[in-house]
Amino acid sequence: MNKKLIVRIAVITCAVLVVFTFLSKTVYGLTIPSVSTAEAERAFVPLSAKATGEIYCESAVEINAGESWRIDELFIKNGMRVEAGDLLFTLDTYDMEMDMMSLELDILRLQNNLDELRDSTNNLKTERLTAPFNGVLLETATVDRKLVQDMYVGRYIDDSAFVVSAAFIESYREKIRTGMKAQVTMPEWMYSVEGTVISVSDSGYIPGRAGVIMVNVQIDNPGALTENEKALVEITAADGEVMLATEPGAVRFVREMLLYAPMSGIVSENNMKNTARYQQGSTLLAMYEEAQTENARSTQRTRDELNIQLEIAKKRLEKYQYIPDGQVFAEVAGMISGIAVKERDLLQKDTILFYIQPDDAPLEVRFSLPVDVGETFSVGSQISAEFNTIKTVDDSTTIVKKKSNSDISKVTLSDDGSVLEFSAQLKETNILMGGVAEVSVSERGEAYDITVPAASVSDRGSKKAVYYIKERNGLFGIEYYVVETEVTVDRGNTNLSALGEGGITQGMQVVTYSSRPLIDGETVKVKQP
């Protein structure tokens, strides 16, 4: 081959390769991503949050409208300091007085009407069913408004003692006397109590059971006995003979009575309640005769209505027992706050008019944060609150903004579980209750071993990942490449993230910025700070 040709080829090849060298350097520089890094180190990750809160005073005295009044004159304003006995406001009492007079007239009229009606209905017969003895109403039947005489209404018992009726052979008739002691035994339980013979019937008492006598034994301390238990009775005669009942007897209450309606008529009073205990003579049921004529029935209805109206009018009049004399005075010394009314306002019952914050009453700021934000903060976390305070100079008050630092004193979860409610005591006292406070909460927390800039943590679906830099001996020498590793963020703010145990250790260089999205294992250029 011609040497000159070869030389030309060689020169051209070298020239082309030189051009490609510079060209590829440019292209490579443009395509390889450049990254900025920061070192993973031990640091604190303070957290903070902002919220808008409200000033509260627990010990503030609430001044409310007891009833529906109308305010005549108001002598106070927010931030004003009052002493005990100072006049706060006056009420317009004209309407109240008119209403009271009207009610009194109504009551008089109703009473007069009732008196007229009473005479015409006084001749109706009435009856009462009373408790026959001290006892318990064991059963009650349904009692309607009208009852028929002798209709069953209930079962009344004396549960103070039990009685067992036992049958003995007739030959024991002469040996058994009332007052003798008897042993009553429940065979199933092997339980035994002592009783007293209260009566002995003659032989032949039980039809078809000739040759036996019935002995009733009263048990005053029944213990665990219950009605209808079966019990054996044993009596020891004077001569020492042990007399046994022929068969077990049933345990029953010492006294029992079935109750019936005393008359046919209208039930005016019903005090019968199941299992209720009554004293002897107390009224269980009261009835009166149903009016037989239409006039009488009509009068009765009118009387009932008038009674109801009279009750209503009396109740309405009761409220005016507390009618003030038109002037309301301060009961405590303190600062007025939260005035919610003005002159000539018609107040609704129980409306809160304003508050009096006693001197030196502790104030607190209350605010809330969503649970996912607020759960970081706890009792003791620091807050900084900015609010309005009252400044009084020569009897003139001005509003001044102030900042105060405090600690969270209480944290509670809202009823629906979505919000955490915080409160913190304030040192200042001259702050209007109900005022708005701009609150900033911060929590320094503990130092974390591995913290990285927040910008280095990226989202990978539901997980988080960080790229860090490693060196390797690439084909072209030492090169830097990125490694992606999954991490968990224990705590983070806008600047820093504290990572849990995982792929990042202290001293590692993590990627905080890249000129384009990175791929795990990709070669990168590291920008020098």
Next chain:
Amino acid sequence: MKGRIFNAIIYITLFLMAALCVFPMLYTAINSFMSAAEIQKYYGSLGAPQSNVNPLHLIPDRVTLAGYSAMLLERPHYLMKFWTSLGLCAVIVTGQLVISVLGGYAFSKFRFPGRDVLFFALVAIMMMPYQVMLVPSYMVLDKMGLIGNYLSLILPAIFSAFGIFLMHQIMASVPDSLIESAYIDGAGSWRTLWRVLLPNCKTGLAALVVLSFIDNWNMVEQPLIFLKESRQYPLSVFLLQVNTQIPALGFACGMLSMLPAVLLFLFFEEEMVSGIGYSVIK
């Protein structure tokens, strides 16, 4: 008839041997025009058990310059290694030329005590595998503080026994009468060397240049042992690594790495053939 058959057998044998020698180059050339996906498809599972991949995929599914583009444009590192290797070889070849010429001149045209012993030692060293000399070389270079420096490659290569031996053989073939004539004409040793010997030893010099260039262009062990950082490695080491790590780039890189050696051979073809033949015959 017998002569024709014999010739045919000779030619066939030579053809097969030539094909065997040329085939790897052809194979590399063809594969350098395949895409990375195609290479991965046909050669990616090479070495895996029960691989059904045909390793001799000679016809590209689609001819592409993607390999060359990746090598020449996407990264400058290949070309930087190319120039590094070229620079190293240029320095080594130049140094070797100087040392070999001087050494060959001395051994062939001068008589001094111990010449034969030294020459014998030189030949013995030349015969020894390079691996035997590696450890002593490393210790000496380490003591000199040259490990990690390009001089650790250049200095041992410059003082090559083969070069001295080759030049000795070439210069020994130049008649002594020429030398004596030059001395008689008043030329000194240097002038004699420069004006009389070297012009007569052009073939040998060409052969030495080519052989030395090829030997040092392909060196792998020395850079791996004497250099510390991979960015210092020459192209030969890079080719070794790229063939295993990025096969798609390996074929294209191989093609371009052949170019300087091929051009050099073509330039000195005539001289080299006669020079090698001369040394063999001698």
